[in-house]
Amino acid sequence: MAFDLSRRLVIGLASSALFDLSESDAVFRAEGEKIYRGHQRDNQDDPLARGVAFPFIRRLLSLNQLNPDDPPVEVILLSRNDPDTGLRVMNSIQHYGLPITRAVFMQGKSPHSYIPAFDIELFLSANAEDVKSAVAAGYPAGQILKGEVEDDSDDLQLRIAFDFDGVLVDDEAEAVYKEHNLAGFHQHETLRQDIPHTPGPLTPFLRRISEIQKMEQDKREKEPLYQPILRVFIVTARNAPAHKRVINTMRHWDITVNEAFFMGGVEKSKVLDIMQPHIFFDDQKLHLEPASAYLPSVHIPFGIANIEHTALEQNSADSE
Numbered sequence: 001m002a003f004d005l006s007r008r009l010v011i012g013l014a015s016s017a018l019f020d021l022s023e024s025d026a027v028f029r030a031e032g033e034k035i036y037r038g039h040q041r042d043n044q045d046d047p048l049a050r051g052v053a054f055p056f057i058r059r060l061l062s063l064n065q066l067n068p069d070d071p072p073v074e075v076i077l078l079s080r081n082d083p084d085t086g087l088r089v090m091n092s093i094q095h096y097g098l099p100i101t102r103a104v105f106m107q108g109k110s111p112h113s114y115i116p117a118f119d120i121e122l123f124l125s126a127n128a129e130d131v132k133s134a135v136a137a138g139y140p141a142g143q144i145l146k147g148e149v150e151d152d153s154d155d156l157q158l159r160i161a162f163d164f165d166g167v168l169v170d171d172e173a174e175a176v177y178k179e180h181n182l183a184g185f186h187q188h189e190t191l192r193q194d195i196p197h198t199p200g201p202l203t204p205f206l207r208r209i210s211e212i213q214k215m216e217q218d219k220r221e222k223e224p225l226y227q228p229i230l231r232v233f234i235v236t237a238r239n240a241p242a243h244k245r246v247i248n249t250m251r252h253w254d255i256t257v258n259e260a261f262f263m264g265g266v267e268k269s270k271v272l273d274i275m276q277p278h279i280f281f282d283d284q285k286l287h288l289e290p291a292s293a294y295l296p297s298v299h300i301p302f303g304i305a306n307i308e309h310t311a312l313e314q315n316s317a318d319s320e
Contacts, residue, residue: 005119008074009208011060012115013100014125015079015089017144018057019048021126024088040085047095048088052144052296053124054096055151056279059158061099063229066215073212076118077103078111080127115139121204124298132301140201142281142298145288149296158229159277160209163268163300164236164246166283168206169197171303173242174283178304189242196252197245201302202281203253206232210255231258235271235280237287239264 015021024043028036057075064071077093079086083105093100102118104111112134115123123134123141134141165174177185209232216228238246239262250257261271269290272280281298282288284305288297 005074007070008072008119009060009205009212010074010076010118010120011057012076012078012111012118012120012123013053013057014111014123014127014130015048015077015081015086016126017051017053017124018077019051019054019089019092021048021051024048037085040081040088044088044091046088048092050096050151052126052147052149053279055149056158056160056296058096058098058151059156059229059278063158063212063216064099066212066219071099072208072215074102075100076120078114078123078125079103079105080108080111080130081105082107110134112137112139112141115141121208122202128301131299135201135301140205142202142300145285145292145297145299147293147295147297149294155276156227156229157231157278159231159233159275161233161235161272161275161277161280162202162206163280163282163284163287164234164238165200166303166305167200167202167281167300168234169200169203169249171200171283171305172198173245175304186242189238189245193241193244194248195245196249201300206255207253210253213256232256233258233275233277234260235268235275236260236262237265237268238262 024040027039060073061075063073066072077089077100079089081089086105090103104114110130110133112123112130115134121140123139124144125131126144128143131141131143162168165171173185173189176188209230213230216230220226220228234257243262267290268287272291272295277295279296279298281300283300283302285299288299291297
């Protein structure tokens with residue numbers, strides 16, 4: 001009987017997101033594949049250091065305690081390694097006690113084409129090209145940005161923060177802002193305040209997170225001493241009156257957000273510094289860079305903001 005993953009929140013995770021691969025990558029780039037393969041074999045029992053997404057993944061998997069017989073979360077390794085060199089990654093997963101048992105090894109190829117085969121609702125990788133290819137194919141994916149992220153083992157919460165436009169919803173409003181500036185954007189959103197937004201790339205992921213939050217609420221009703229782990233935040237550059245459509249969209253989707261910050265152009269890192277999310281998703285690197293050095297940050301290369309950015313990069317390269 002085939003195993004059905006469609007009822008779970010499934011995360012596809014590259015080893016570059018879960019672990020710090022800077023040492024082994026340096027060997028590959030400097031000395032080539034043959035030496036790299038030997039290096040990975042020689043060190044296969046030497047655990048890799050924790051990477052940027054490790055604190056997020058560890059806490060996410062801890063939510064399986066809500067239903068051990070039918071866990072709500074599944075994490076699948078999607079690796080560019082082949083099975084031989086990837087053994088070190090799997091040994092590292094075992095070393096840290098992470099319940100990750102399913103893996104795909106692609107021997108240098110991008111694994112993104114296998115996202116639908118596993119019902120994956122979020123693919124995380126540090127490889128920008130793999131993420132761009134996944135998003136271009138219509139799959140939900142984000143690039144983990146490099147940083148020095150610490151994992152406080154005494155902090156039992158899991159705080160997930162999202163930008164709104166181009167992440168949780170499509171880039172319709174962002175396109176209006178680009179064309180008509182702030183006044184036109186506010187007028188557009190006011191006229192449509194009761195019309196839910198079209199879902200964005202991370203909407204399926206948010207829906208699954210919301211389902212797990214409801215599981216936590218049910219558990220707390222039965223066990224009053226239980227402390228929920230999940231907290232969900234929206235941190236958006238929007239402000240009033242454009243906040244109404246955000247709230248009405250969440251109501252329409254039957255999704256409860258714990259906290260929302262309508263920043264109105266104030267630097268997002270100011271609240272992220274206090275919030276200390278275990279992961280923050282935004283479609284614009286401009287908003288991620290101030291905090292990515294020390295907070296786990298994920299770039300979602302979706303929508304008009306990224307199309308324009310890519311065009312500017314190409315024009316700059318062509319002029320050199």
